[in-house]
Amino acid sequence: xxxxxxxxxxxxxxxxxxxxxxxxxxxxxxxxxxxxxxxxxxxxxxxxxxxxxxxxxxxxxxxxxxxxxxxxxxxxxxxxxxxxxxxxxxxxxxxxxxxxxxxxxxxxxxxxxxxxxxxxxxxxxxxxxxxxxxxxxxxxxxxxxxxxxxxxxxxxxxxxxxxxxxxxxxxxxxxxxxxxxxxxxxxxxxxxxxxxxxxxxxxxxxxxxxxxxxxxxxxxxxxxxxxxxxxxxxxxxxxxxxxxxxxxxxxxxxxxxxxxxxxxxxxxxxxxxxxxxxxxxxxxxxxxxxxxxxxxxxxxxx
Amino acid sequence: xxxxxxxxxxxxxxxxxxxxxxxxxxxxxxxxxxxxxxxxxxxxxxxxxxxxxxxxxxxxxxxxxxxxxxxxxxxxxxxxxxxxxxx
Numbered sequence: 001x002x003x004x005x006x007x008x009x010x011x012x013x014x015x016x017x018x019x020x021x022x023x024x025x026x027x028x029x030x031x032x033x034x035x036x037x038x039x040x041x042x043x044x045x046x047x048x049x050x051x052x053x054x055x056x057x058x059x060x061x062x063x064x065x066x067x068x069x070x071x072x073x074x075x076x077x078x079x080x081x082x083x084x085x086x087x088x089x090x091x092x093x094x095x096x097x098x099x100x101x102x103x104x105x106x107x108x109x110x111x112x113x114x115x116x117x118x119x120x121x122x123x124x125x126x127x128x129x130x131x132x133x134x135x136x137x138x139x140x141x142x143x144x145x146x147x148x149x150x151x152x153x154x155x156x157x158x159x160x161x162x163x164x165x166x167x168x169x170x171x172x173x174x175x176x177x178x179x180x181x182x183x184x185x186x187x188x189x190x191x192x193x194x195x196x197x198x199x200x201x202x203x204x205x206x207x208x209x210x211x212x213x214x215x216x217x218x219x220x221x222x223x224x225x226x227x228x229x230x231x232x233x234x235x236x237x238x239x240x241x242x243x244x245x246x247x248x249x250x251x252x253x254x255x256x257x258x259x260x261x262x263x264x265x266x267x268x269x270x271x272x273x274x275x276x277x278x279x280x281x282x283x284x285x286x287x288x289x290x291x292x293x294x295x296x297x298x299x300x301x302x
Numbered sequence: 303x304x305x306x307x308x309x310x311x312x313x314x315x316x317x318x319x320x321x322x323x324x325x326x327x328x329x330x331x332x333x334x335x336x337x338x339x340x341x342x343x344x345x346x347x348x349x350x351x352x353x354x355x356x357x358x359x360x361x362x363x364x365x366x367x368x369x370x371x372x373x374x375x376x377x378x379x380x381x382x383x384x385x386x387x388x389x
Contacts, residue, residue, distance in 0.1 A: 173344070174344070175344065176336045176344060176347050176369065176370075176373045177344070177347070177364040177369050177373075178344040179344045179345050179347060179348035180347070180348060180351055180362065180363065180364035181364040182348070183348060183351070183352075184363070184364055202341075202343065203343075220343075220345055223345050223349075224345050224348070227345065227348055227349050227352060228348075263321070
């Protein structure tokens, strides 16, 4: 099954210059000052971005099980904006701003120690960028992140200027050799992280129960893990307010096996397991969800 | 255009490995493999690379400057395998 592009063509709001100014101010003012700036910015988006408001309402009404108010939406935006602001500080290596609690690092390190590589599946939930803390401190192998460069490209290029020799490298999605790069990184025993919750144009997907309604989840990450016979660990970094982030690594699969007969069934099972994991995190930390588009929408007709 | 023996063999491998719902004979050896043409994505390319390596001992690498050409069509891929195969 194939879907239409739902998020990849959503242009980033704001010009590059404005972002540069914002990053400059954030670094100049420090985190307390930077956070103060987020209030008027979030208020602006709450008033003027109808699309984000609709997406936020659609998600929050499901996760909170009630009609969300303006206060809920503002809180949702503010949580998102804070994690973006914090990306700038993470890129600038100001790790001292944060109080990170890490759970499951021993399990991840044990997997990494086997030198057969490891796939980390995350989601647009909390701060994926918190992996930088792991990459820069005490991780024995390089961490590569698989992502679309054209999406969020402006912000990424501004942020990259802060720290061109970042310890976390990006493998760009959308090229023929992309997955060969992933295979080679895993063969060197490295960690490759990816966000496994979004379906992109042309992606095959499985419909899985998610917050009370079936939602499309991409097959790609499971197919990749199966082809490479790589162990899979789940990653989340939830923003708890103030300086606090809770980073968690959880085992997902030693190997994902997709048998020739019953392959679709196996894919559905794996995608549904992932969806279940994501749902439990959403229920636990509802405002950390950052898919600002209609996540449940899919197109079966193609 | 009709296929030579190796092209047909590789086409069969690809169709089987990727569980494609197309007749081998309907594949044009000059058609693009990636995106348009056969409509393969990067994960498909990886699966092809793995099966080619198993079958012919040819390692397809991400940093090969010829990649764009190698993955351009079935014919180009077959040519590359014919030159580099060890079994």
